[in-house]
Amino acid sequence: MPQAPDPTPETTSPARRARHAAPRRKGRTALVVVLAAAVVAAAVVGGLSLARRTPSRPRAAVTGGRPKTTAPPTTVPAPPTSSTTTPGPGTHGPITSPPLPSPGAGFNPGQVTAVGDSVMLDYQTPLQEDIPGVNVLASVSRQWGEGEAILQQLKSSGQLGAVVIVDLSTNGPISSTDFDAMMAILSGASRVVFVTVHVARPWQDPNNGVLAAGVSRYPNAVLADWNTLATQNPGWVYSDGTHLPIDGSGAHALAAMIAAGA
Secondary structure (H helix, E strand, O other): OOOOOOOOHHHOOHHHHHHHHOOOOOOHHHHHHHHHHHHHHHHHHHHHHHHHHOOOOOOOEEEOOEEEOOOOOOOOOOOOOOOOOOOOOOOOOOOOOOOOOOOOOOEEEEEEEEEEOHHHHHOHHHHHHHOOOOEEEEOOOOOHHHHHHHHHHHHHOOOEEEEEEEEOOOOOOOOHHHHHHHHHHOOOOOEEEEEOOOOOOOOHHHHHHHHHHHHHHOOOEEEEOHHHHHHHOHHHOOOOOOOOOOOOHHHHHHHHHHHHHO
């Protein structure tokens, strides 16, 4: 099979082109050809020497007879490092973060007990979703004193959770003495969450003042300020200004607020 022409004629020397340009001649013609080739070769050599002395741009690398630019070195990025997200100061969740103090006698670690009135019935399901395993004890028209009796009985029988939720001042006024009596029963609890009331009755603000002042006196007590949140979102409650659509937006918001404090 005949050979294909050289694909890179620019690399063929002038001497080689001269040898293949025409048949050899005898005598003077041959001598002229040889002298011409010598002159051309000398010019090429001189040009190469001049090129070596003259700075020039980097030449492209040649592969397979075709020019190919040399790619710049590739920088391999370092693998990403993993980071651990730390909860912000003052944040906590049910039972585990930050670690709760060990409860006293009559309280069960890892358990949550919620005692409330008819408002708690409105958000019972969302609360059970936000705090799995919570024991909800809520009833219509329940008074503060009745809640005290229930919590005392649970504590005496060893059935009270280490975290207790109290939502009880909807149906009548309470005093600081009532608050202290409740905390005497709950002495030894790891945490007690008191929920402010949103009710169209004259005792709303006084009761909430008692709850806020009482929480400030006990380091294991926290306040879930439902009244402020409900005031900012009046559409979350019925026209009576107290109760919430069961499992509605307000019920979920209230349950989430309590769970964040529990």
